Amino acid sequence: MKKALDIRWLYILLFLSIIVPMARPLGLPLKMGTWTKVVWDTLDKLTPNDVLLICPDFNPSIESELGPQRDALIYHLGQKGVKAIFVTFVPQGTQQTKKFITGLEAAGRKYGTDLVDLGFLAGEETALAAFFGDMKKACPKDARGTATADIPLLKNINTARDVKLLIHFAQSLPGTAEYVRQLGPYGITFVECVSTGAMATSVTYVQSKQALGLIAGLQGAAEYEMLNKHLAYATTAMDSQSLAYTVFIGAVIAGNVIYYIERKRARTK
Amino acid sequence: MRREVPVFLGSAAGVVILAAYFINYKPLATLSAELMNWGIIMSAFALCLASVNLVRKHVNQIARKEPVAPFSLALLIVFFGITLAGLFQGQNSAGFTFFYKGILEPVSASFYGMLGFYLLSAAFRTFRARSYEATLLLLSALAVMLGRATIGSLIWEGFPGLAEWFLGTPNAAADRGVLIGASLGLLSSGVRLMLGIDRAYLGSEE
Amino acid sequence: MIIKGREFSFLVFALLVVMTIYLMRRGKQSWSVRKIAGLDAIEESIGRATEMGRPVFFTPGGGDVVSGASAVDTMAAVEVLSYVASMTAKYKLKLTVGIRQANTYAVADQTVKEAYVAAGQPDLYSPDIVQFYSPEQFAYAASCVGYFQRERPSAILMLGWFQAEAVMLAEGAAQTGAITVGGMVKFNQLAMMVACCDYILIGEELYVAGAYLSQNKIKLACIRSQDFGKLAAIVAIIVGTLMVSAGNKALVKLFS
């Protein structure tokens, strides 16, 4: 039973490591990774006439990882003043689209001429293939009930080839692999916004240059905020994150030291 | 016959889509696009089917007065609440947003966050350098964690770079190897499917 | 005829399909399969359960035998289950199978029943062996962990298709001191199992285990065909790498 007690102390330690920096920010320095920088530089080169396709395929379960990325992108894209088409292939993604559109409208973009919400499409990878091949056929109407043929923004846009860049938020399915498979024929680049959980498997596609860059997790969002020079949730949460990792790292090391000592003792007996 | 015909039609649809990918022939491309469009519509029905299935199951649990019946009742109440709000008032309505913000968002995030405690428990009790392989795993996990946490760069400047190296070189290489293997696997399971050999997905023989 | 830029893909595709079908047709003989550490561990763990007289627990995870995405993995797990059940029948051990999906339940129950009959122990079979916990992800995982804590099985086998609950199951199992064998094809959750379990079936090893234990000749032929595919990939990579190192980019261009 002694062991069960031990682990609860560790839980409390983890809790404290998160809450203390929230009350008293430590302002730990953040070191910039290369992946996020590539994405920011690419997006910074966009002009107001460039049309983006944004697919927020994630559920609120990982809001605290991808939400800050979404907000940092809204800020950046709002300043750049680009045009954007939204569509999602997971049911709960529609709420994320809504947040995007509200944010970009606040930055002065107009629905219909600059922004359009094509809602959700069922069918995962099949839907991806159909949508990229013929957007207006896959989505005869936008989420607000207007026929897509009548939307000014979509006038010259029919296939994935007609957009400048795709930004994809990945949680599970459809993930990086599905997008790589279906975007291949259209030769457009795409940016992956992933949780740290998916980072290790998405990085392969960055290496093969099939994906342009990666924003990974809360840290990626914090790096993006730093590049935006507009600090928000992710930057403040990174203090908690750093301290919480330290607890994890400490737990692994402590566990192994105990294991080593126990084994040594068992041997000398 | 009750299995052969569906399998045959499915295979035919699959072959059309594959052929349209390779062969430059307009009618084939049109047919393939149409089939995918059907796929979307059927998937939308499947999404609704899953919900109907769930309702049936929980209605049964209540009817049979199973111990979980009160929970099933609560489930049905919120299910009909959000469905009615969404269908009649729209997805932007206050009612729909209430269920989304009040239940879906917090509970799903909480469950996924809770796994952090299991992970911490595993970090302390289970992640042990018991063998050569376990040691490799531990070292790479530590390198990634130290590189992504600020504490790492305070100890040694090189940790963030080391973490990116671990992720971008040995990890990506292993992942690439697995990916190539998995693609070949997908191909052979696709062949089995198109030939109608794999039919477990059609359920048991009746 | 062939869309421009896809000629080479078509060639590769056609070659692979022809090879697979060819191997399937002459797959009368079954291919011998290399030793898989995780597979031996299943036997070993059941052996230890016999010595200790404690139960064996098996779960195929949250996959559904009728859903395209997880059907293949789940069927492979059921094939392993058939073997496990025949062993527990032989050694008269208590077996419990925890299930999340209703369709998988039907298949698993049938499989266990057949295995007990085939092992000559039909009276040891009971409908309580295969238990339908809950389709709700965490309710299912909590039921499994609850079972681990109550019954203290000496062998816990988690093979199949898992989602985020993998860490909960793997850590919950590790705490009981049982021999744990984990295995799945999807890589992202497998990592947690590798870190927590005593033995693992990595990726495709699960398919091979299922095909080998059930002597499914068609699946074994597919595995053989994939081996040739991998060999070709290795040769292409080595030749291409050497050519690029020497400044010749012909092969890289072909493969792009």
Added chain:
Amino acid sequence: MSTDLTVWLAGILTLCAYSFLYKENPFYRLAEYLLVGVGAGYALVVGWTNILQKAIQPLQKGQIAVLIPVVLGLLLFTRFSRKQAWLSRYPIALMVCIGAAVALSGTIKEQLIKQIGATMLPLNSFDNIVFVAGVVTVLSYFFFTFKPTTAIQRGSALVGRSFLMVAFGSMVGSVAMLRTSLLIGRIDFVFKQWFHILK
């Protein structure tokens, strides 16, 4: 303290979920069931929107061809009848095969050929050598029907397995980060948005 009813509900349910850490209890179970109920309702609503826009409205405009997928979609519901359940095999077989063919067509070029091509790196740096060696040895680890007779084969498979372990380690490290940020999000919610204790 927040005065928003939604925030209160969200806060209480967050605590219900975490009560599992102490032990399994009815509050935790309630949270789980509510999540499932709302998730299913949400899926039904957006699924229905798809059916409305892609099937029913085109039908009203006289596009008869849409009837085929609609009928197929409706056949899915025969699963509830014991006698007619076999009819649901038509849409299931079509969906599975269409999905597989779509995935397969993209796989060959994007995930097989291009991935092999991207591995052909000039062996002029340490990283490239490690990368190529990693891919080749991992592939060799997944040989199942070739007898490992030579030392090279056995050695290669062993190195491949080591690469896999490093990859698993990276994933474990990354997942640890994911779980902490989710936890941070919940704690942030409880103390900042619900109780207003922290600013």
